[in-house]
Amino acid sequence: MFRSHLTSWWALILRGVVSIIFGVIAIAMAPMTVAALFVLAGIWLVLMGIGAVVSGLSARARGHRSGFLVGEGVLTILAGLVVWIWPGLTSVALLFVVAAWAVIVGVMQLSRAFRAERHEWSRGLMGLASIALGVLLFANPMAGAVALSWLIGLYAIIAGILDIVVAFRLHAPRGRRHVTV
Numbered sequence: 451m452f453r454s455h456l457t458s459w460w461a462l463i464l465r466g467v468v469s470i471i472f473g474v475i476a477i478a479m480a481p482m483t484v485a486a487l488f489v490l491a492g493i494w495l496v497l498m499g500i501g502a503v504v505s506g507l508s509a510r511a512r513g514h515r516s517g518f519l520v521g522e523g524v525l526t527i528l529a530g531l532v533v534w535i536w537p538g539l540t541s542v543a544l545l546f547v548v549a550a551w552a553v554i555v556g557v558m559q560l561s562r563a564f565r566a567e568r569h570e571w572s573r574g575l576m577g578l579a580s581i582a583l584g585v586l587l588f589a590n591p592m593a594g595a596v597a598l599s600w601l602i603g604l605y606a607i608i609a610g611i612l613d614i615v616v617a618f619r620l621h622a623p624r625g626r627r628h629v630t631v
Contacts, residue, residue: 458504458505458508458509459617459618459620459621460617461501461504461505462505462613462614462616462617462620463613463614463617463618464501465497465498465501465610465613466609466610466611466612466613466614466617467610467614468494468497468498468610469494469498469606469607469609469610469613470606470607470610470611471610472490472491472494472603472606472610473602473603473604473605473606473607473608473609473610474603474607475490475603476490476491476599476600476602476603476606477599477600477603477604477607479599480599480600480603487598487599487602488533488534488548489533489534491530491533491548491602492530492531492532492533492534492535493530493534494530494606495526495527495529495530495533495534495551496526496527496530496531496534497530498523498526498530499522499523499524499525499526499527499528499529499530500523500527501523502519502520502522502523502526503519503520503523503524503527504523505519505523506519506520506522506523507520518558518561518562518565519562521558522555522558522559522562525551525554525555525558526551526555529547529548529550529551532547533547533548545587545591545598546587546588546591548584548587548602549583549584549585549587549588550584551584552580552581552583552584552587552605553580553581553584553585553588554584555577555580556576556577556578556579556580556581556582556583556584557577557581558577559573559574559576559577559580560574560577560578560581561577562577563576563577570616572612572615572616572619573612573616575612576608576609576612576613579605579608579609579612580605580609583601583602583605586601587601
């Protein structure tokens with residue numbers, strides 16, 4: 451699985467940069483209304499899902515197993531569309547959609563990390579961060595929009611940084627790939 455992304459390392463960098471930009475915007479504009487925040491979050495989720503599906507289909511075309519990656523992408527696109535299309539839902543309902551997405555995708559990411567040829571610690575951390583976000587959101591559904599914006603923004607920044615780390619590890623010259631970052 452580690453080699454399946456060798457030709458799409460640049461897509462991970464792009465995904466990471468988009469995540470970091472979204473995270474900074476979500477933190478900076480925390481006082482926004484919840485509906486506006488979730489429209490922005492919906493767009494981000496759809497873009498991240500498309501990136502995962504494209505990477506998964508590209509890996510599958512090269513004969514690599516990519517079911518978890520495609521599944522993660524489809525689930526992320528669906529979550530993004532639900533959040534984007536119905537921003538008028540109560541913040542609690544939207545929070546549960548994001549929380550469920552975070553837990554399920556986190557489990558998928560952990561599974562991918564352990565199934566990789568070399569256990570990808572950064573992907574495993576991403577999975578743990580996703581699960582932690584989901585659990586925190588389920589545990590406190592009445593959290594204010596500012597706290598929710600900060601949590602989602604911080605998660606997006608961490609996710610972006612980890613995607614960029616993985617991309618650089620994948621793109622490193624063959625002899626240097628064993629070096630842990």
